[in-house]
Amino acid sequence: MRTGWTVRNIYLYLVAFATLMMVLGGTVGLARTLVALALPLPQYVPGPLELHERAAAEGVTVAELEARLAEEREQTRRQERAGTARRIVDAAALVLVALPVYLYHWRQILIAGPTPERAGSDA
Numbered sequence: 001m002r003t004g005w006t007v008r009n010i011y012l013y014l015v016a017f018a019t020l021m022m023v024l025g026g027t028v029g030l031a032r033t034l035v036a037l038a039l040p041l042p043q044y045v046p047g048p049l050e051l052h053e054r055a056a057a058e059g060v061t062v063a064e065l066e067a068r069l070a071e072e073r074e075q076t077r078r079q080e081r082a083g084t085a086r087r088i089v090d091a092a093a094l095v096l097v098a099l100p101v102y103l104y105h106w107r108q109i110l111i112a113g114p115t116p117e118r119a120g121s122d123a
Contacts, residue, residue, distance in 0.1 A: 012109045019102035026094030033087040040080070043073055 046054065046069070055065045 009109070009112065012105050012112070016102055016105040016109060019098045019105065022098035023095055023102055026091045026098065029091035030088065030095065033084055033091060037084050037088075043076065045069075045073075 051062050051065060055062045058065065060068075
């Protein structure tokens, strides 16, 4: 019996390759997002001189400007955390969907692959 490249084998290898790339991409995305969550970038905080100049230009007190900037920083922090949570869910979903598909197709490749008795009979 001759084992070779059949349409089924090509399909199995292509799907296994594509899903393996999806698993790797999801894993890398998950790792990058978790690192970004653990080590967030620092936020810009204006210095006292800039606060006074900006407050004068906007016609508000320094305390009002500081309160508004604190609220904006808090809103930015909440948005970043929500975005991080979405990226974690996206990457985890990619891994959780692609991994079983990859494992199934790879197992089919191993089942259909040449066994020692088949390899010996081809020679």
